[in-house]
Each structure stands twice: as structure tokens, then as C-alpha cells.
Amino acid sequence: MPWNWKKKGWPHFEYDLTRFASLEKKYLRNSGLLDGSLKHLDSQEDESLKLELLIDEALYTSEIEGEILNSDSLKSSIRKHLGLKTDMKRVPPAEEGIADMMVSLYKTYEKPLTHEMMFEWHKMLTLGRRDLIDIGAYRTHEDSMQVVSGSINKPKVHFEAPPSERVPKEMEEFVGWFNRMSTSEEASLYPLVFSGITHLYFENIHPFEDGNGRIGRALSIKAISQQMGKPALLAFSKVIQQNKKDYYEALNKNSFDLDINPWLEYYAQTVLQAQEYTQKLIDFLIEKTKFYQKFDKHLNERQAKVIDRVFREGLEGFKGGLSAANYIRIAQTTASTATRDLQSLVEMGALKRTGERKATRYYLSLEINK
Numbered sequence: 005m006p007w008n009w010k011k012k013g014w015p016h017f018e019y020d021l022t023r024f025a026s027l028e029k030k031y032l033r034n035s036g037l038l039d040g041s042l043k044h045l046d047s048q049e050d051e052s053l054k055l056e057l058l059i060d061e062a063l064y065t066s067e068i069e070g071e072i073l074n075s076d077s078l079k080s081s082i083r084k085h086l087g088l089k090t091d092m093k094r095v096p097p098a099e100e101g102i103a104d105m106m107v108s109l110y111k112t113y114e115k116p117l118t119h120e121m122m123f124e125w126h127k128m129l130t131l132g133r134r135d136l137i138d139i140g141a142y143r144t145h146e147d148s149m150q151v152v153s154g155s156i157n158k159p160k161v162h163f164e165a166p167p168s169e170r171v172p173k174e175m176e177e178f179v180g181w182f183n184r185m186s187t188s189e190e191a192s193l194y195p196l197v198f199s200g201i202t203h204l205y206f207e208n209i210h211p212f213e214d215g216n217g218r219i220g221r222a223l224s225i226k227a228i229s230q231q232m233g234k235p236a237l238l239a240f241s242k243v244i245q246q247n248k249k250d251y252y253e254a255l256n257k258n259s260f261d262l263d264i265n266p267w268l269e270y271y272a273q274t275v276l277q278a279q280e281y282t283q284k285l286i287d288f289l290i291e292k293t294k295f296y297q298k299f300d301k302h303l304n305e306r307q308a309k310v311i312d313r314v315f316r317e318g319l320e321g322f323k324g325g326l327s328a329a330n331y332i333r334i335a336q337t338t339a340s341t342a343t344r345d346l347q348s349l350v351e352m353g354a355l356k357r358t359g360e361r362k363a364t365r366y367y368l369s370l371e372i373n374k
Contacts, residue, residue, distance in 0.1 A: 008262055009166050009208055015177060017201060018263045021194055027272040028194050034279045035232065041286040049289045051088070056285065056318065057237040058082050058110060061225075062102045064241035065218045068248055073099050082107060097132030102218070104128040109222050113229035113236075117182045119175065122211075122219060129215040136213050142171045143213040162256050165210035174209045181205070182223075186230050195231035200271035202227040204264060207255055228275070239281040243274055281319075284372065288319045291370040299354045306335040307345050311354070314368060325358065325365025 008014060045053065059078050066073050074096065081095045081103035095103070105128040112121070127140040138144055149165040166174055182202060185191045191198035203224035210216045221241055229236040244251045250270070258267035292315055303311060313334050314326055322330060331342045346366060349355040355366040 006260070007164055007208075008259055009174075011262055013262050015174075015181070015205060015208075016262065017205070019197065019201075019265050019268055021190070021197065023265060024194060024197055024268060024272060027269075027276065028196055031196055031272070031276060031279065034276070034283070038279065038283055038286065041283065041290070044290055045286065046293070049293065053286060053289055054237060055079065055082060055086075055088075057239060057282065058106050060239055060242050062099075062106045064239075064245040065221050066098070066102055068221075068241060068245050068251070069217050071098065073102065078103055101128045101131035104131075105218070105222060109226060110235045113226050114233075116186070117179050117223070117226070119179060122223075125219055125222065126212055126215055129218055133214075138213050142175060142211045143168050145213065149210050162252070163210075163259050165208070171209065171211045175211050178205060178209060182227070186227065191227075191231055195228050196272040196275055197268055198231065199224045199228040199275070200268045201264070203271065204255070204258060204267050208259060224271075237282065238275065238278040239285070240275065240278045243277045243281065285319055287372050288370070291372055295354070295368065295370065299352060302352055303354075304345070306337055306341070307349060307354075310334045310345075311349075311368075321367065325367050326355070327365055331366075 042050065042053075059075060059082060062078050062082070063073055063075055077093070077095045077099040080090045080093055081100050083090045085103060085107040105125045108125065108128070115121070123140045130136055130139045133139065143149065145168055148167070150161050151163040152159045152161050185198055185201075203220050206220045206223055207216060212219065221244075225236050225238070225240060228238075251274075254267055254270040258264050299311075300308075310326070310331055314321060328339070328342050328346060331337075331346060332339060335342065335345070337345070346355065346357075349366070350357050353369055356369050358365050358367070
């Protein structure tokens with residue numbers, strides 16, 4: 005079966021807008037709820053939310069491609085680029101590069117798309133790389149650009165992109181399409197559809213030697229941000245990474261035909277899941293404020309240190325809960341003191357206890373955990 009870019013109608017994708025009306029309505033309704041929740045955050049909480057979502061997006065969009073980055077280095081670099089206080093530690097090139105790109109995306113979401121913008125993103129992503137021919141430029145190699153798995157003897161080709169000689173023309177059409185669509189009534193009424201097409205269209209061209217997935221996901225965020233009139237702070241890549249196999253299968257299945265309704269349905273549901281996670285994160289920050297208002301004056305120095313560490317684990321918290329051993333290690337105290345401290349936290353209602361003996365675990369007493 006030929007790839008979609010070989011079809012006569014390329015790049016005119018086919019889709020039925022009526023199939024997505026309810027999903028778009030749900031997205032807009034959820035956006036209103038998110039905006040309402042954000043009003044309950046103070047400036048410090050709002051900063052924490054933006055930082056966490058930017059860091060998560062940078063971390064997980066890289067992890068989708070098999071690149072595991074250091075979250076502390078990412079945080080330091082993103083804070084620096086946002087003009088916030090940092091620990092000034094030296095940041096490795098990979099973390100510095102993706103942080104640069106995410107902050108650039110955040111700050112320039114409303115600007116028209118240009119080749120130069122994508123070239124700059126590519127330079128950021130490939131900071132320190134020596135293994136690529138084309139950095140900050142579209143690919144020029146003569147070999148086929150393929151996504152392949154399996155052994156050398158029996159490779160399985162999941163996708164093959166247009167040859168390099170076609171890329172400049174394809175990207176000229178893509179950029180023109182993006183900028184026309186971004187100001188259209190269709191995009192304003194169907195932001196998920198516009199964003200979803202953007203991602204698939206770009207990935208089908210695969211214009212760079214490397215970094216296409218990360219740039220493609222950034223473009224989809226840019227598309228939806230333009231329609232919302234503000235940066236879309238979504239846990240987009242986090243949701244994709246949790247079900248990465250489904251993501252690649254959806255891309256592959258929609259690389260043969262110009263009818264992309266299945267892709268758009270998958271994509272819209274993914275964005276809605278990302279919205280739900282963002283709402284939970286906002287609720288978590290609100291609960292954190294309530295927690296400290298209620299318990300802060302009653303915590304001793306050891307307890308305060310451990311509670312702060314648990315909150316820094318974020319929405320998911322410690323995997324499997326806080327154990328007595330965790331408490332001893334974090335507080336740098338003895339087993340007997342840890343036992344008294346934990347019992348005190350349970351009695352005051354700051355922690356909930358589950359299990360018995362070695363299986364005993366503790367969780368923050370928050371409304372979202374009930």
C-alpha cells in the first residue's frame with residue numbers, strides 16, 4: 005500500500021468535522037474550568053504550575069524518543085530562560101537544548117510559523133550533536149528517511165517519508181497551510197482538529213534528519229495555543245508516553261490514507277486526557293496551600309522537611325507511598341524518632357496510614373487522595 009504522500013490528493017486530508025463537535029465542545033468546556041481553577045492560585049502556585057508542565061513536556065517529549073533526561077537540570081535551565089532564580093549549575097547540552105525549545109514555544113506561540121523558527125528549534129534540540137549532517141536545516145541525505153524496527157536481516161518499515169529533494173517544496177506548502185489555517189474560522193471552531201492535522205502532516209513529511217517527533221509535538225501545541233490565545237499548558241507528552249505504543253500505532257495507521265478521521269479521534273482523546281491531568285495538578289496545588297495553612301505551625305523541623313519532600317514528588321507522590329525507611333533517610337533521624345513523628349502526623353490528620361508492619365505506608369491527607 006503506498007504512503008499517503010504518494011496519493012494523488014496529497015496533502016489534502018479528508019475528515020468529517022461533525023464527528024468532532026462533541027469532543028471540541030468538551031475541550032472548550034474543560035478549558036473554561038481550568039481558567040476558573042487558575043484564579044484560585046497565587047503567583048507562586050501559578051509559577052509552580054507553569055514550571056512543572058513545561059518541565060514535564062520537555063522530559064516526556066524526549067522520553068518518547070528514548071532519550072532520558074535529568075529533571076533537575078531541565079528545571080534549572082527552564083527557570084533560567086524564564087528569568088527566574090536558579091542554582092546556576094552547569095546544564096548538559098541535551099537538557100539545555102530541549103529547555104530552550106520549550107521556552108521558545110511558550111514565548112512565541114502567537115507568531116506565524118516560519119522555516120527559520122523550526123530551524124532554530126532544531127539547532128536547540130541538536131545542541132552538542134556531532135553525528136548529524138544537517139543541523140538547523142532540512143535533511144539533504146539521499147538515503148530514504150524510514151522509521152524501521154526489527155533485525156537488520158528482516159527490517160519492518162513502519163513509515164517512509166518523502167525523499168529529501170522534495171522536502172523544501174513540501175515544507176513550503178506546510179508552512180503556508182499552517183499560517184492560513186491558524187487564522188481560519190475552521191481552526192477557531194475546531195482547535196483540536198487543526199492541532200491534530202498539524203502534527204500528522206508534519207510527521208508525514210519528516211523534514212529533519214532527527215528531532216521530528218519533538219518538533220512535531222511542539223507544533224501541535226503551537227497550533228492549539230494560537231486558537232486559545234495563550235500558551236497551552238498541557239501534559240500532552242506525558243499522556244502519550246504512558247501509552248506510547250498506541251501513539252505510534254495511530255501515526256502508522258494514518259500514514260497510508262488521506263482519510264484521517266481515526267487519527268483525529270485518537271488525537272482529540274489524548275488532548276482531553278492531558279487536560280484532565282492538568283486539572284488534577286491545579287487541584288493538587290490548591291490542596292497543598294490548604295494543607296500548609298492547616299498544619300504548617302504544627303510541624304517540627306523533621307516533619308516539615310519530609311512533607312516538603314513528599315510534595316516535591318508531585319501529583320503521583322512516592323511510588324507505593326511514604327515508608328518509615330523513607331522518613332528516616334530524608335529526615336536523617338533514628339527509627340524511634342521516625343515512628344513518633346509519623347504517629348504524630350497521622351494523629352493531627354496530616355498523613356493517612358495504610359497497611360501493617362513492613363507494609364505500612366503513609367499518604368498526604370488531601371481531598372484529591374480521598
